[in-house]
Amino acid sequence: MLILASASPRRRELLDQIGVAWRAHPVDVDETPQAGESPADFARRMAAAKAWAGYESAPSPLPVLGADTVVSLDGDILGKPRDREDAMAMLGRLSGRSHTVLSAVALIHQGICHQALSTTRVCFRVLSPDDMSAYWASGEPTDKAGAYGIQGLGALFVAHIEGSYSGVVGLPLFETGELLHRCGLKSGIDNQT
Template identity: 60%
Template sequence: MVFDARLLLASASPRRRELLDQIGVSYRVEPVDVDETPRPGERPADYVRRVAMDKARAGWARNNGELAALGADTTVLLDDEILGKPVSSAAAAAMLGSLSGRTHQVCSAVALVQGTRERVVLSESRVSLRVMGEEEIARYVATGEPMDKAGAYAIQGLGAVFVAHLSGSYSGVMGLPLYETVALLHEFGIGTPLTRGQVRDGAA
């Protein structure tokens, strides 16, 4: 059973749709375009929180206040350097080479906007990838999977074979930390199928 959560997802990400579907939340998709360029001196955690909030605000503005707007952003960090989506196959291979045999951090922020009410929360995880050879990196890049992923790999896809250890949120590494997302929905009085009757619909 899917409970109507009156939610707008300000993202075109199929991973985020899949995760909301997983927990039975009803939503409408409204992709938005915001500036995702890191600001000089901006800390990675502040960066993902800002971008997630900008997406949620843009989503709210687009739907004329009809639906609460949810925005999210995920970034991969290696030695405090932000690794975004690769711009070419060569960039993807280089990114994977730098992550090979090392532990990196994944920051995933989720924001919710409803009128003047705004909140953003952050999930932080650590992921260790095994050592990858040049040939298997090349084969993985050739599948095309790394090209629209921060850090050039998908933990929920073929890239899972490289993941040696995860400490934190699996869904957060995918792009939408579900524990934090559901807590945020509850805070805004928006229920999910498992909490229907526990969360007062439309609570302030």
């Protein structure tokens, strides 16, 4: 059993997928990038900040898992869109290009923070203005980094990926499993033996 320092239903589903028992304990941290901070450093810092916030406020001494997913293009961090105009601008930038999705995970176990980072290259097909407008109207991009979700309708825009599908969704399962194993914690596969 661990504490998941997140309100994300996608992260909950991914932990369920690998047979990890969890208890949600959403946290609120300032997600403002620091001046000159790289997208990878930002993702790692946010994952650790969420894990520490959960660790310090959780009602039980269980291990705490925090994660953060960043969409990066040309060195810029594309966060959650502020509004329709912002989403259209992001999708327009992603159209017909490859971008990077960095998904960091932090696990605090016995007062020590263990971290891992997944890097995935995602290639979008060319998007028409109608594609982008219809996608915005679906409501899906409003709370997604980069204004899209690969696990939903946004999959129609993804020509291919190189890396971790689960990392693009929001929790890189390979890296998460490695951290659990390193800390002596069990996942679903460990329960099969």
